[in-house]
Amino acid sequence: MSKILFMGSSHLGAVKLGYEQIAAEFPGAEVDFFGAPAKVFAAMALTEDLQFGITATSQVTEVEAQRVERTFGRREVDLRAYDTVVILGHRIEEIVNAQVLNSHSVAGLSEAPDLPPLTQETYLALMDSYLTGLLPDPAWAAIIRPRVIFVAKPRMSEGCVKGTSPRTKPWAELIRRGLVKGPGLQLFLDRARAVFADKGLHLITPPPEVLGATGLTRADFSRAGAPDAGDALAGNDFDYSHMNAAYGVIMARSIMETVAG
Amino acid sequence: MKKAGYNVLDLEPLPKALQGKVSAEVAQAQGYGLYSARYGNVYTIRQLLQLFQEALGQFTPAHPVWEKDGRFYDALRPGIELRGFASPEEVMLHRAWHLKAVAEMMQQTDIMVFTFGLTEAWVSRGAEGTVYPTAPGTIAGRFDPELFEFKNFAYPEIVADFIQVRQILRGFNPRLRFIVTVSPVPLTATASGEHVEVATVYSKSVLRAACGAISARFKAVDYFPSYEVITSQSARGAYYEPNLRSVNSRGVETAMGLFMAAHDKTGAEKLRAKRVKAQAEPVESLEEEDGLICEEALLEAFNT
Numbered sequence: 212m213s214k215i216l217f218m219g220s221s222h223l224g225a226v227k228l229g230y231e232q233i234a235a236e237f238p239g240a241e242v243d244f245f246g247a248p249a250k251v252f253a254a255m256a257l258t259e260d261l262q263f264g265i266t267a268t269s270q271v272t273e274v275e276a277q278r279v280e281r282t283f284g285r286r287e288v289d290l291r292a293y294d295t296v297v298i299l300g301h302r303i304e305e306i307v308n309a310q311v312l313n314s315h316s317v318a319g320l321s322e323a324p325d326l327p328p329l330t331q332e333t334y335l336a337l338m339d340s341y342l343t344g345l346l347p348d349p350a351w352a353a354i355i356r357p358r359v360i361f362v363a364k365p366r367m368s369e370g371c372v373k374g375t376s377p378r379t380k381p382w383a384e385l386i387r388r389g390l391v392k393g394p395g396l397q398l399f400l401d402r403a404r405a406v407f408a409d410k411g412l413h414l415i416t417p418p419p420e421v422l423g424a425t426g427l428t429r430a431d432f433s434r435a436g437a438p439d440a441g442d443a444l445a446g447n448d449f450d451y452s453h454m455n456a457a458y459g460v461i462m463a464r465s466i467m468e469t470v471a472g
Numbered sequence: 473m474k475k476a477g478y479n480v481l482d483l484e485p486l487p488k489a490l491q492g493k494v495s496a497e498v499a500q501a502q503g504y505g506l507y508s509a510r511y512g513n514v515y516t517i518r519q520l521l522q523l524f525q526e527a528l529g530q531f532t533p534a535h536p537v538w539e540k541d542g543r544f545y546d547a548l549r550p551g552i553e554l555r556g557f558a559s560p561e562e563v564m565l566h567r568a569w570h571l572k573a574v575a576e577m578m579q580q581t582d583i584m585v586f587t588f589g590l591t592e593a594w595v596s597r598g599a600e601g602t603v604y605p606t607a608p609g610t611i612a613g614r615f616d617p618e619l620f621e622f623k624n625f626a627y628p629e630i631v632a633d634f635i636q637v638r639q640i641l642r643g644f645n646p647r648l649r650f651i652v653t654v655s656p657v658p659l660t661a662t663a664s665g666e667h668v669e670v671a672t673v674y675s676k677s678v679l680r681a682a683c684g685a686i687s688a689r690f691k692a693v694d695y696f697p698s699y700e701v702i703t704s705q706s707a708r709g710a711y712y713e714p715n716l717r718s719v720n721s722r723g724v725e726t727a728m729g730l731f732m733a734a735h736d737k738t739g740a741e742k743l744r745a746k747r748v749k750a751q752a753e754p755v756e757s758l759e760e761e762d763g764l765i766c767e768e769a770l771l772e773a774f775n776t
Contacts (some may be wrong), residue, residue, distance in 0.1 A: 244774070282774050310489035318558065326631050329487070330562070333502045334556045337486070340494035386575030434772070 214292060215242045215470060216357075218263075219299030220249040222364050225434065226299055226466070229459020237467055245288045247279045249300065257350050261290040293357045295470050301361040301414070303345055308338065308399040309381040312390055319393035321388070336397060352411045359420060360469060361407065362415045363400075365458065368433035369423045371451035379451060382427060386410040392424025418465050419459055432458035476732055481580055483573035484510040496604040498525040503552040508581075509573045512549040515589035516625060519603040523548070524640050527574040534596035535620075537563045538613030545612035546570075547604055556612065557760060564645035579644045586637075589655040591625045592663060594673070607663075622663045624675075630682040636688065645716040654679045658717055676703075696734070698727040 217226060223246040230242060245264070246252055264287025265276050280286050286343045290296055305370075312321040315329040351359055371379040372386055380438040385391050401415040407414035423429035485491065486504045486656060496505060503510035516518045521687075525531035537546045543556030544563050549570075559565045574580050595601030597619060609615035625633075641648050654676060662671035680699065687695040702711045702723050709716070711723025719727075 227773045307489045307493065311487045314489065318562065327484075328562075328566050330553055330557060330566070335554065336498055336502055337490055337494050340688050341490055341496035344493060344495070 213240050213294045213470070214298065215240055215295045215297065216245060216288065216290065217297045217299060218245040218281070219301075219362070220246060220252045220364075221295075222300030222362075224455040225365075225456065226362075226463050227418040227459065228456035229461070230463040230467075231435050232336065232456060233463055233467075236464075240467065240470075241254050241307075243244055243293070245283050245285070246299070247275070249302075251279065255287075255468070257290075257348070257443075261286050261354065264288055290354070290357055290398075295358045295360065297360045297362060297466055297470070298347075298351075299362045300364045301347070302361050303342065303400075303403045303414075304418075305366055305396065305399065306378065306381055307341065309385045311338075311379055313384045313388070317395065320393065320398065321390050323388070335390060335398075335402065337462035338402055338404055342403050345403075346393045346407065346410055347412070349410075356461055358413075358470075360413045360415060362462065362466060363403065365417055365432075365452070365454050366396075366422070366428045366456070368451045368472075369425050369427045369430040370433055370449055373449070386425050386427070393426075396426065401440065408427065413469070415462075415466060418461065421461050428454065428458070473728075473731075476728075481508040481575045481577055483508060483580075484570065493685060501554060504550070508577050510552050510570060511551070511574065511588070512551045514586075514610070515605055516591070516593050516603055516627060517588060517630055517637060519548075519585070519593070519605060520586065521633045521637050521640075522603055523574060524578060527571045527578065528640070531600070533602040533603065535597060535608075535613075536567065538608065538611075540612035543612075547608075547613060548602075550606055550611040550613075578641060581641065581645065581648060583649050583651060584641060585651045585653070586651045587655050588630070588683060589657070590659070591630070591675040591678050591756060592659070593623050593625065594620050594663075595623045599619050625678075626665055627678050627682055627685075630678065631685055634682065634686050638693075647692075650690075651696050652683045653693050653696050654683055654699035656699045656711075656719060656723075660717065696731060698731070701727045701730060 213378070217223060217230070223244060234240075234242070247255065251265075251271050254271045255264050256266045257263045260267070265271055265279060266287070269276075276286055296433060311317070311329075311334070314326065315321065315334075316326040316327045317322045317334045318331045320331065320334065333439070347361065367379065367382050367409050372383045373379075375383075390396075404414045404416060417428065421428055421432060432454045433449075433451060434455045437452045474718050482505070484504070486494065486499055497506050503512060506512075507514075511523060522531050522533065524547040526533060533548055534737045536547050537560045538545045538550060540556065544558070544560050544568055545556045546552060546563050548567070553566075557566065593603045594606070601621070601623065603623075604620075606616065607615065608620050638650070639649075659668050659675060662668050664674075666674070676699070685693050687693045701707070702719055707723075711719055711726065715718045
């Protein structure tokens with residue numbers, strides 16, 4: 212019996228719903244969940260004896276702490292009780308990459324004669340530095356047991372092209388330029404995994420099957436469903452970030468394959 | 473100066489989305505955040521003059537692309553792309569954008585700070601020898617004595633070059649002012665044939681004399697004595713790193729402290745306040761998720 216803890220920010224939700232649908236495929240796994248919205252999850256701390264959760268110094272309100280306790284039955288979790296800990300929703304901020312590809316003519320990735328040029332070597336050096344800044348606290352890399360696996364948050368859903376907010380416009384522009392399916396985004400994910408691996412950390416990024424024709428996450432994987440042309444929700448109020456159980460099935464399977472490997 | 477709130481021009485900044493998100497060391501290794509454009513070190517006033525003339529379409533450098541191990545380098549700023557460019561065409565494409573940025577910088581500048589670094593340079597042979605910041609064959613390229621020669625700029629040439637630079641810039645902004653300094657970093661090597669200590673003193677003396685002459689001649693040119701602050705006997709060498717060449721952080725702090733004390737900061741503070749108001753939403757907030765939506769996504773999955 213392998214004990215696995217899935218924990219993380221709100222992106223834990225999709226994977227939990229997905230895993231429930233495929234749990235029977237993994238009879239040897241005993242899975243627990245623990246998490247909180249991103250702000251609260253980020254305030255949680257890891258102690259030297261591998262307790263993780265809300266501590267006395269965590270910058271969270273009592274109401275937020277009670278909500279975690281009500282949802283998961285506890286405020287902190289003993290990581291030593293697990294063989295594997297999977298941390299979901301790790302932010303690698305693909306939108307920053309989208310913005311760079313939009314603002315510069317990167318050799319071989321986003322070439323455009325009207326944009327300032329950037330060599331691929333410089334792009335990679337800058338991105339590696341940027342991704343290094345997004346690494347989790349070194350304490351995570353120091354954990355020998357349980358095995359710790361990070362899972363990147365989903366790429367924005369295709370529905371975001373209808374939005375006009377700063378968080379959706381870079382994606383719409385990238386799609387307009389036909390670059391989402393280009394090598395730039397994949398290269399960024401490859402580098403992210405490499406930067407993590409360099410520190411002894413394992414990062415899972417969304418597999419190709421969750422991506423739609425535009426290169427963003429399929430619209431029907433969006434938690435709120437795919438917006439119709441006349442959908443009142445389409446636009447800036449639509450939740451392009453969180454995914455549903457169908458997405459969760461694919462991610463959970465990908466995670467479980469990694470755990471088994 | 474940036475930290476003190478001065479409005480330091482940067483016409484070739486890091487991609488906006490990465491500003492403040494990559495290490496300064498990595499950015500500077502790629503030529504970002506060091507100067508007002510990615511021109512790398514400009515050691516001689518002739519090099520600066522030629523850069524400005526080139527940006528205005530009045531000068532065409534000789535041998536602008538150097539090759540090394542199948543990669544190609546901008547001979548006028550070989551340290552900018554550490555691994556070089558894929559082709560000579562890519563070098564020239566990047567150079568064209570760089571020159572555009574330099575031209576914009578020339579038009580926008582109110583105060584220009586220039587540090588005179590060296591009198592010695594390697595230049596192309598010919599009537600109007602192109603000045604290179606490094607010797608051909610060091611970072612890239614190949615030294616060919618039929619194409620390149622050593623030049624030790626003399627006092628009259630340096631003063632004359634500065635006057636030309638001043639004329640060009642004041643053509644854009646008649647009220648433009650200069651702050652000039654001399655680099656306190658001694659020569660590591662010399663091609664003059666003299667002992668390096670002798671060559672250093674000669675070079676620095678010529679540059680210091682030139683700065684004295686131009687600051688005496690032009691009201692809008694101020695000499696800032698960072699050279700004296702660092703090299704003075706009264707400093708007892710305390711402002712140098714153990715290699716006796718690089719200026720240490722204490723030296724930089726002392727020199728910059730004097731600079732800040734000598735120049736009006738209130739104007740800089742006003743500029744800073746103006747800039748803060750005009751700042752756009754920080755990029756890092758773009759992937760911040762709405763707290764309520766996050767809450768809903770969790771509640772939906774855990775049905776509590």
